[in-house]
Amino acid sequence: MSDKKSKKPQKLKARLPRGFADRSASDVRATDEMVTKIRAVFERYGFDPVETPAFEYTDALGKFLPDQDRPNEGVFSLQDDDEQWMSLRYDLTAPLARHVAQNINEIALPYRTYRQGWVFRNEKPGPGRFRQFMQFDADTVGAPGVQADAEMAMMMADTMEALGIARGDYVIRVNNRKVLDGVMEAIGLGGEENAGKRLTVLRAIDKLDRLGIEGVRRLLGEGREDESGDFTPGAGLDEQQVGLVIQQIVMDQSTTNVMRSSMDVDWSRADDDEYLYNERMRIFFELNEDKFDAEPTSAGLGATELKVMYRLFTECGYGPDRIRIDPSVVRGLEYYTGPVYEAELLFDVTNEKGETVQFGSVGGGGRYDGLVKRFTGQDVPATGFSIGVSRLMTALKNLGKLGTDEMVAPVLVTVMDGDTEALGRYQKMTQSLREAGIRAEMYQGNWKKFGNQLRYADRRGCPVAIIQGSDERERGIVQIKDMIEGRKEAAAIESNEAYRAARPGQFEVAEGDLVAEVTKLLAAQKAG
């Protein structure tokens, strides 16, 4: 036993770091396809590309831990040889702010820009959650007005449709952080001393889609116990405070009572979603204006901004089937200062285990007026959004919107003789196919095992194999083997001897007709 053990060379275990993944040919192609479509929309809106590196100095990302001389553990960080901390970017927004600040004198504001790239997060990975993933961002820097935010939401809707997601299968939900801030003030959570509590409330609201109203209600109050018995402490609000928050975030409920008593609502149109949405918005804005018009509060400002955006959407024909004002949207809890928006998929996605998955958000963004100012000291308002490319790709594949016209495997030119002259002939055949635009390859394994060559062609999914041994060579012909037809014919043959003699799916053509005949066969296969 120990003898045997000591003789064995230590084998290296082939493995990936946790949370990282290799990407298959079809994934790479699907990503390319998506990125091309997204880029086309962004270019049409007048955005230009810019790329920044994967590493930034940690202070530029703003990720030093407070009171400590080392970065937040959520980012991958290392010290350069001069001891400076650098980190892999965890999103594309902070590096853009650094780029704009550094080149503020050369860049003409407003700066409309997009970019795609890998970002890294040192977090616990899970199904569909990786520590490296791709984002595709668009930002408008130096545009203070909410018309820039409205444009972002509309561009997001256009992008969804460009990717083949039907209207009604997605929705862009829009809110404004100032409205939420106003609600907090209204329930007495204003001021520095309540910052922690406000965060707990925001996090509770963010879980609405997953936990439902009752779950959020518990998190706002005493807390919530999950199936494993783990207890999450709540925000500790009293019943009245909880009621006000719930009322504010669930617009359908909070406005329904008012709508019911309103003489203006035509309830015979109750099944007209667009009509009801517009009525609801009208009442929502009336309520908020009533409440906050007297003095300019953050809630009043937020509501006013939302109203401007709502009108822009309506004017441009982006109805509630595409973009909806929704007071429950929270998004990134720190740097957003105004409008926030989120793209959500509405159809069910089935994973590889056959389970239905609530897909939820595939992208989002908002206004971040403070990020560039950290570098320049002057106000540089900005707004942008980010698409989770990897995540969205999973959904699109399930929807059958990607990889529908799969890449056809190459034609395989088999090798019968290994002498230099013969190899030259096979290589030349391969080249002539390639020159005609046909994917083709010459067999590069051990040519002496001919059976393996066809087995290789079979597994690789080659549509056609080309065969020319000395017999064919002498007669000036080549054999073209239709792998698909051959498989069908072979199924009817019982004995191996007969099978080998039959050469299913094969036919002979003159050497000079090779390219023309293969072209014809491939076209026939595609049609059939």
Added chain:
RNA sequence: GCGGGCGUAGCUCAGUUGGUUAGAGCGCUGGAUUGUGGCUCCAGAGGUCGGUGGUUCAAAUCCACCCGCUCGUACCA
């Protein structure tokens, strides 16, 4: 981070109250077949039984700790 479940061949899994040399199917390699994918038959390779330590005459099996995967939860700038 907290709680539950699970780790045996490349994959899916069996392995009795602790008891000889740890098995099967699929896959892989070679042969039957000098030049034809599939089918059939034969042979072969492939295992630190997740790791370390402990209990024992004896551990894949029992115990402790660790690692990994997984589900829920928290965090996600």
